[in-house]
Amino acid sequence: MNDTNLDIRRRKARFRSWHRGMREADLIMGGFADAAMDGLNPDELERYEELLDVPDADLIRWVTGELAVPARYDTPLFRKIAAHARTVRT
Numbered sequence: 314m315n316d317t318n319l320d321i322r323r324r325k326a327r328f329r330s331w332h333r334g335m336r337e338a339d340l341i342m343g344g345f346a347d348a349a350m351d352g353l354n355p356d357e358l359e360r361y362e363e364l365l366d367v368p369d370a371d372l373i374r375w376v377t378g379e380l381a382v383p384a385r386y387d388t389p390l391f392r393k394i395a396a397h398a399r400t401v402r403t
Contacts, residue, residue, distance in 0.1 A: 322358055322362070323351065323358065326346060326361055326362055327347070329365050330342035330343040330346035330350075330365065334369055335369035335370070335373065337369070337373050338369035338372055340398075341376055341398045342364070342365065342372070342394070344397065344401050345394045345397045348397060349393070357390050360388055360390045360391075361390060364386065364390075364394070367386065375391070375395070376395045376398050376399075
C-alpha cells in the first residue's frame with residue numbers, strides 16, 4: 314500500500330471518529346484520532362477501522378469498564394484508546 318492510500322484512509326478514519334453519533338464516542342475516538350492517527354502503522358489502522366464499526370454504546374461501556382471487552386477487540390490499540398480517553402477525562 315502506498316503512502317497516498319494510507320493518508321486517505323487516515324483522513325477518512327479521523328472524519329468517522331468525530332462523526333459517530335454519540336458525543337461521548339466522538340470524544341473518545343476523535344480525541345484519540347487527533348492525538349495518534351498519524352503514528353498508526355497500517356496494521357493498527359486496520360484495527361482502528363474495525364473499532365469504528367463497533368456500536369457507540371458498546372465502545373463506551375468497554376472504555377469505562379462497564380462491559381468486558383470482547384477478545385477480538387481487546388488489543389494493544391484498544392488499550393491505548395481507552396488509556397487516552399481516561400487521561401482526557403481527568
